Amino acid sequence: MTIHDVARSAGVSRQTVSRALNDKQALNDKGEIQGATKRRVLDAAREPGCQPSRFARGLVRQDTVTVGLVIPDLLNPFSTEVAAAALGAAGLRGWHVVVHDTSDHPDKERATLRVIGSQVDAVIGYFSSPEEEIDRGTRGVPVVLVGREHRSPRFSSIRVDGADGIRAAVGHLVARGHRRIGMLDHSGHPEPSDRHAWFAAAAAPHGVAADAVAGARQSVEGGEAALPRLLAAHPDVTAVLAFDDVIAVGALRAARRLGRRVPDDLAVVGFDGLRLGDLVEPALTTVALGIGRLGALAVDEAARLLSAPEHPAPRAALAVHGALLPRASA
Numbered sequence: 001m002t003i004h005d006v007a008r009s010a011g012v013s014r015q016t017v018s019r020a021l022n023d024k025q026a027l028n029d030k031g032e033i034q035g036a037t038k039r040r041v042l043d044a045a046r047e048p049g050c051q052p053s054r055f056a057r058g059l060v061r062q063d064t065v066t067v068g069l070v071i072p073d074l075l076n077p078f079s080t081e082v083a084a085a086a087l088g089a090a091g092l093r094g095w096h097v098v099v100h101d102t103s104d105h106p107d108k109e110r111a112t113l114r115v116i117g118s119q120v121d122a123v124i125g126y127f128s129s130p131e132e133e134i135d136r137g138t139r140g141v142p143v144v145l146v147g148r149e150h151r152s153p154r155f156s157s158i159r160v161d162g163a164d165g166i167r168a169a170v171g172h173l174v175a176r177g178h179r180r181i182g183m184l185d186h187s188g189h190p191e192p193s194d195r196h197a198w199f200a201a202a203a204a205p206h207g208v209a210a211d212a213v214a215g216a217r218q219s220v221e222g223g224e225a226a227l228p229r230l231l232a233a234h235p236d237v238t239a240v241l242a243f244d245d246v247i248a249v250g251a252l253r254a255a256r257r258l259g260r261r262v263p264d265d266l267a268v269v270g271f272d273g274l275r276l277g278d279l280v281e282p283a284l285t286t287v288a289l290g291i292g293r294l295g296a297l298a299v300d301e302a303a304r305l306l307s308a309p310e311h312p313a314p315r316a317a318l319a320v321h322g323a324l325l326p327r328a329s330a
Contacts (some may be wrong), residue, residue: 005140009044010037011247017041058147066096067302068116070125072104076112076218076246077274078291082146085295086124093303100125104188104218122302131155143207144274144298144307149317157299157317159293162271163198165287165322166241170202172324178267181208182237184247185228187215195243195271212237216247223250228258238266239330245270245277245286252329267330271322282328294320 007017020041069086071079083099090097098120102109109129116123117139124144127134129150134143143155150157173181181203185196192213200210214235216226223242227250231237242248248270252262260266262282270277273288295316304315 006041006044010041012037012041050132064094064096065122065306066098066120067190067299068098068100068120068123068125070100070102070109070112070116070123070127072102072126073218074099074101077276078244078246080273081274082295085292086299087295088292089296089299093299096298102126106222110137117141119169122306124298124302138173139260142302144305146294146298147330154251154305156315158301159308159317159319160194160294160322161319162195162287162289162309162322163201165289165324166195166198166271168324169241169285169287169330170199170206170208172208172326173267173269173330174208176263176267176330178239179208179326180234180236181210181228181239181241182212182214182234183210184216184223184230184240184242184251185213186218186243186247187222187226188218193243216243216250218244218246220246220250220253223247224254224257227251227254231301239269240266241269241271244270245272245284247275248284248286248329249280252282252284263330264329269330273322273325277325277327285330286325287322288325289320289322 010017016037020038060131067090068313069083073079073084074083079239087097089164100112100116102112106128109127110133113129114137117137120141122142122144124146126146127148135152135154145157147160148157149159170181182197183199186193196210196213205209214226214228214230214233216222223246226247227240230240240251242251248268251268255266255268262268268284270284271287273286273291277284277286297320301318
């Protein structure tokens, strides 16, 4: 049950519920104290499934806003940069941020959903769970989904659109003479990723096949292990597009071990635009997303939902677009 459910059950306003849950006297329309009203609210709140949330208490106390940020893996530099961007944007608003790391594991994600709704005013995060499960877990708290599109009007979302960036990357490689381009895709996906679909669509007009693909775990070690498998199966590959920068850095390490000079013997392109890409040698060509903008947009959307928690205006998913950032690796 949410604060809205309690209000409907008790036949009172949401603010009256907030006052009662915060141990204040409930008021009638004339501003008179109504102890019976307060008791009716508390009785409704004792129904199974009702848990007073920090959001409900904040309606009366006007506390500092606290946002729950749910990320899949703090050890992944992408997650770290998104978290840093969100923390910075929230800090400009004077908000607090509580970070939950699910380790990209369904059980840890479900455990997070069981507790987060009563701890924060809004939730921003990466979730693999069905939207109905997220809705139940967050108990009426506004939610901003990152990396997937929402359906519930109570939710908002920030999606990643890398189609134009990958189109530019493929054009860049073809202009440099590459006719056999492979991909290191994320092996955690049950089917080819959106990024592979964007790659296939970008390659087709150039007459480049998109069938040279190897799955890679989303880590440097995953990229390092996947590149030799890709090249063994497709020895004519002269350029590689990686699912993300972390996998691409692993591919750079593997290329060096295999005696392949980058970019002379093998060009490597990443995706995300992490700061890490400027620190490796050679510096990584990548499709950059503008991760700071992603974090700031998510916080802005949380603020929009919080400004009208009962009836937020429906809005399609916002998009962060990728753009080619040429460096030395391709």
